Amino acid sequence: MKDINSTPLWTALITPFLENGDVDYESLKKLLNLQQEAGNGILILGSTGESLNLSTKTKKEIISFVHDQNLSAPLMAGVGGHELEATTEWVEFLNTKNIDCYLMVTPLYSKPESKGQVAWFKTLMDTAKKPVMLYNVPSRTGKKLGFDVVKELSSHQNFWGVKEASGSTDDFKQYVSAAGSSPRVYSGDDALTPDFAPLGCVGLVSVASNVWPEETHAYTKACLNNSLSNEEIKGWEDACNSLFEVSNPIPAKVLMNELGLISTPLLKLPLTHEDLASCQNQLEANTWVKNWFKNK
Secondary structure, rough: OOOOOOOEEEEEOHHHHEOOOOOOHHHHHHHHHHHHHHOEOOOEEOOOHHHHHHHHHHHHHHHHHHHHOOOOOOOOEEEOOOHHHHHHHHHHOOOOOOOOOEEEEEOOOOOHEEEHHHHHHHHHHOOOOOOOEEEEHHHHHOOOOOOHHHHHHHHOEEEEEEEEEEHHHHHHEEEHHOOOOOOOOOEEEEHHHHHHHHHHHEEEEEEEHHHOOOHHOOOOOHOOOOOOOOHHHHHHHHHHHOOOOOOOOOHHHHHHHHOOOOOOOOOOOOHHHHHHOOHHHHHHHHHHHHHHHHHH
């Protein structure tokens, strides 16, 4: 079992595709190695990995491919859905693979209240054989992860932490409080990590590190050390926000294709790279980040 607490940064990895729509495993292997070399943990099949747009067969093939790479980097797998039996079966499959922990998002679309959330998560956490990070992202799920839900589940043997991506510093503080005596609450928003750091944030689950693995690792450490100047914070805020100009991970994949990190910018419908008219802002962000890292 790898030490999942030793890295401040987890990359919510994109899923690269070939022109025919198949997974580009050559590019995926390259991306995995880049993240490992940067010292980052790797989240496979989160929302940035377009997990909800992929078939179960394809997702299992991706997990099996990553498993077979025997990476030294810690690995996390996304667990999300709206139908409990299928989601439980997914966790059971993950239990058989070399995955170190799971990211479990609030049930999608149905908008359950607290008791429903507790029952959902407890069923999945009882099934899991690995530590679990609960994920609050109401902009995608339509419902906030309850503070009382986190408090109740914090005593579960598989509870590990929380990824908070609501964009609220007030909510972040409440998740830290709800998570218990040894909370591990991670920023789920690249640009807000400097704001979350003084509130008990222990790290970042990042989109930006897809494009800038080493640079975002350094940024995250600087956030946690409170060593960024106001100018640097603004520069990183602008760079990170450029990756959310349209729906994630469209800008990241377009930029990564421009930089030669992946072979195509293609996504799975209903997402399409054609919704980003120009990647000029992302290219300018890339220049700023590269210069920051060179001169830091």
